[in-house]
Amino acid sequence: MLSEVTSSFLRFIPALPLLTGVLHLVSIGLLRRRLSARAVTTISSAAHTGALLLSILAFWELIALDDNAALVDRVGTWIGVGVAPSVFTADLAFRFDALSAIFCLVVAGVGLLVQVFAAGYMEADQRDDRGFQRYFGYSDLFLASMLIVVLADNLVLLFLGWVGVGIFSYLLIGFWYAEQVSARAATSAFVVGRVGDLALVIGIVLVFWTLAAAGSATLRLGEIEAALQAFDGVSFALPVWLGGHPIAVAVIAGFCFLIAACAQAAQLPFLLWLPGSTAAPSPASALVHGACMGAAGVYLLARLSFLFAIAPEAAALMAWIGVVTALLSAGLACVETDIKRVLAYSTATHQGFMFLGVGAGDPTAAVHHAVSHAFFQPVLFMGAGVVIASLRQEHNLLRMGNVGSRIHLTRICMWIALLSSIGVPPFWSGYFSREQILVAAHDALLIPLHAPLYVLALVAVGLLAFSVVRLMYLALYGETRFPGEIRMRIEEPEPIMLRPMAILATLCVLGCTIGLPQAWADLFPFSVKDSDSIRRFLAGVLTTSAVEQSPSSWSVSGQVVGMTVLGALPAALLYVFRPELPQKLETRFAWLHGLVANRFYLDVLFERGIVQPMLTLSDRVLGRWLDQRLIDGVVVDGTARLLQRLSDRVLKHTEPGTIQLYLALMLVGGLAMVIWLLRAGGAA
């Protein structure tokens, strides 16, 4: 059981950005007076700095406590139902334990840096006069929702934040709402997100239902885990025509939470909203897809790792979804020509690895990878933003080339982030976290069904390395493939944009210290004790159900590095030394290229399989038949017509207009009433 310590300032961590976000939107929406760019930046960055400092303060307090403790800030009762002793309350309460601490620090820290970057970026890219403040309104509220998700003390409050993340990512993706591409992409992201929300609600209700049946009606995160035995033996039976097997409620709830996380982190059934979402401004991409949105999905899964430990089927599905998504999206990234889409696909790949980590029973590795990912992916998105902005909104990699020679510092930052992203061993943070995930997958080799996981993950590692290195060389090296007059105008971004990138790039390097495996630490000439600090820090919060770690992970390390090199080298060779070769390969393997370039026809599959049938169903069956014929035709018009005919044929003859008939009827009625009353009075 976790011990809880009351703390009274946690509420301000999400409240500060919430306040500034509301302020910005009220200012431009209701008061119609926009603040100057300088004021907007000052207010927002002050709020984010405050949130970050409070997070650090909370972290400090948390470390001072004993293991497994949590800080809890209970603001008040939000929803209260029932009579004692069966009371259920969902409090407006925030919880800061080891897992929340990590995500809270990352979200607040990376959020602050990205907002500072955005201050420079959005200043240069204003397409309407309120765009600057509008951007900060949306993104402050996005970060506030994200902080609510990671700090929520119960699942209901978490759901509130979750929906907020969905809404504000929708607004950020559709930020240039006048452009049809953005509007469409935002809509599709929103619709997909609502599917995930529905699944999350069902999952929460299932958890509540099970716990309430066992007598402990609670949705508080700490108490759910304590009352976990309520799930033992509770199951639903499948319908008879499906075999009638019972399915444990834990597994069904696990599936629901998995679907929710998949929608948020763009995993497979929901992968395809991701490429469109790059219509967002680059800092928003860095924020939403680099640091936060997928992290919310991974946070949910890691937070509920105890549930997945007793729902192995859901965990297995998660691992498979993760690996297949990683593989497919890494493959897609290899042929994509839109620079931000390549990055979006690589985000999906990394999130696939995180899902694999939780699914293979090692949520710590997944959390660690989420942290690393939050360091390197924003840098890549920011760098891409710099390139795009300097080429006058050119997204196509094939019309870039040799940009890097004019933006050295950006290029250095991007290289560091890239090495971290593809996991080059010595120091880059992304390496160790992903290695841990692959070790977990490797250990899962023993489970028969899971055997291909590890191999597929290795292939994804290779493809990822290829795709990101390809992006670097196509964008920053080689021949100039854009109009020459732009070239002289490309220059290093301003310090306000460069510094956040540099800080994040430094974190990519230093980040490895939080999760250095002991086997690596032993290689150092000086002795490092307890190097794997993130694992020890999270040990009390996360439930690790992985097969016992194999004594030597060196073979895994070797294979991962080998695959990385195997992916990165051909990319370098193809795009640097033989730039004409990709074109030839493309024509040579046209069928393969066609398959991948058309997104494995998944688009077509979704369009024909889901969207078109849905539209047809809505239009023909629901629209024309159900609504127009049945409801409008029969129910509404039918009732009216029926009454019309009835009154024309029957009812009107009861109103002949003869006064004396009315009078007679009135007298008879009055007489009948009097008689009835007298009789009733006599009976009494």
Added chain:
Amino acid sequence: MITHDHVLALSALLFCAGAVGALLRRNLIVVLMCIELMFAAVVVALVGFDRMWAARAVADSVPMEGRVFAMIGIAVVAAQLAVGLAILVSLVRNRDSMDIEDARLLRW
């Protein structure tokens, strides 16, 4: 001695005469007068009951409400009759007839 029963009998008689007249006569003015008759029957009954209560009451507190109500009722009926007559006059002007069969405006 006029007893309570006498008064009620008179009231019933008046009411029946009014009802029969209102149902059977065709002249609108007569119908209106018959309705007045029915109302007078009600007022008569009211005064009769008032007498009955007054006879039973203690000497120093004779209730007068019934008689007062009867006066108010007569006043209200007079006002109502004015309205009825006005409708009648406009009907006669428009239709040039006092026959109740011609006053069928409430028809569908």
